[in-house]
Amino acid sequence: MQATRKTQAERASRSLTVLVPCWNEEESLPRLFERLDGLRRNETRPIRYSFLFVDDGSKDSSQSLIRAYAATRPYAHYMFLSRNFGKEQAMFAGIEHVNTDGLVIIDADLQDPPELIGQMADLWMQGYEDVYARRRSRQGEKWFKKASSHAYYALLQKIASVEVQQDTGDFRLLDRKCVQALQQLRESERNAKALFSWIGFRKIEFLYDRDVRAAGKTKWGFAKLCRLALDGITSFTTAPLRIATWLGVGVSLASAAYAVAIAVKRLTTGIDVPGYASTMVVMLLLGGIQLLSLGIMGEYIARIFNQTKGRPNYLIEEDDIGTSQSSLPHRVQGAQRISHDAQTQ
Structure with missing residues (x-):
């Protein structure tokens, strides 16, 4: 009888994966682990969290830290790519291996506070399928980066064939519908922001204040940002x-x-x-x-x-998502997609 009640409780709750793409984040990861554990421990909503870390070929101790963290937590999983394929590919590597009710994408540098995920989940439970976090303020960023970012989004808004969310990053909560739509896309040159806009679905803005980077240095230099901007333009429009x-x-x-x-x-x-x-x-x-x-x-x-x-967009060197309780033998982009349902709290 107790098992029956537990199953009913699980069905009444929602499973939510927090996807964290990483690259050389050994300084930020310990603080991130602590705050993610706090998020799960303090959650009062009917949500079952799981965490998926996708390491994009780090050269520091990031993989060792992630492996040790996941070893003691059945709700934490990881995927290590064979080399640095870029953040967009690392992000989609995670997206293609998630089959929970919802997905949150968050950076490892803690500029996007994990504690806000619960508030985003409230909007998700109201029926919104893409809760995108828009930056109300951007602490620690230079004026040139802010001005160029604003100009870039203004340009996209003028020339794009779909509505572009202004001043947003990858921090968002996606419903299973959005995740399944993204899993169907077959681009080799991916720009997440363009694809998030293209898939549509019911969107809502969530305003927040972006924090300064918790530790380490940004991985996005001027040349990388220019490349990302050019990819965004060519992805959005002709x-x-x-x-x-x-x-x-x-x-x-x-x-x-x-x-x-x-x-x-x-x-x-x-x-x-x-x-x-x-x-x-x-x-x-x-x-x-x-x-x-x-x-x-x-x-x-x-x-x-x-x-x-026709090359695969990424290669997986090591992962532990096959150790989750259930699997879905389905191939996406040449890689096995595995369902890793979150554990009950």
Whole structure:
């Protein structure tokens, strides 16, 4: 009879996986473990938590710390990738191996407070399927990063074919519907923010104040951020290709008008139009536009090339998710997807 009541209680609750992509986070992980344990211990809602750590080829002691943490907690699991594939791929490696009622994605640096997950879960239980955390303030970030981020999202909002959530990261709670939709996507070049927007579903904004990094240094330098921004633009829209086309049309029309003006002046005045300097400027301008257009086309062609190679998006070197109580033998993107139901509290 007691077992029956336990089963009924489990069915009345919801299982929620907290997915943590990691890369060289040995300084932050001990504090993260403590706060995640506190989240689970202090939870009063009918939620069964499990934690999944995806290590993206760390060179420090992150894997040892995660392995030791999971060894003493049946609700904690890990997946170690064979090398550094990038945060987006590490994140989707976790997404493709989750089959719980909901999923929370959170960084290991503790800039996104784990204690807010319960409040996000309240909105989830009200029926929202994508509770995305929007940054009300960003402590510890320089003005240039804030300004460039704002400009980037403003640009995306103008050119994207889907609605873009402003000033958001990967910190969000996704319902099983959203997770299953993401598991169906087959892109090799993935941009999580673009795909979160593309899948749709019932979304709601959750405002919060972002903390400073708990320890260590950020892994996102200027070059990486530029690459991520470019990936986001090419993932969201083909507008750059259209802009290049219309730019070419505009320059062609301007060149034709200028040629007509020169011919008219020569015929009406009999004076040649001097302009070695202006000719060079026009040639350099046209050359720059051509190279820019080729670069834009090259970005899209590179995405096609990477897609056609057919390589797996990541390789798993070690994991312990097969030790969970139940499994679902289903292959996603060449890797086995395993259900790891959370343990009851």
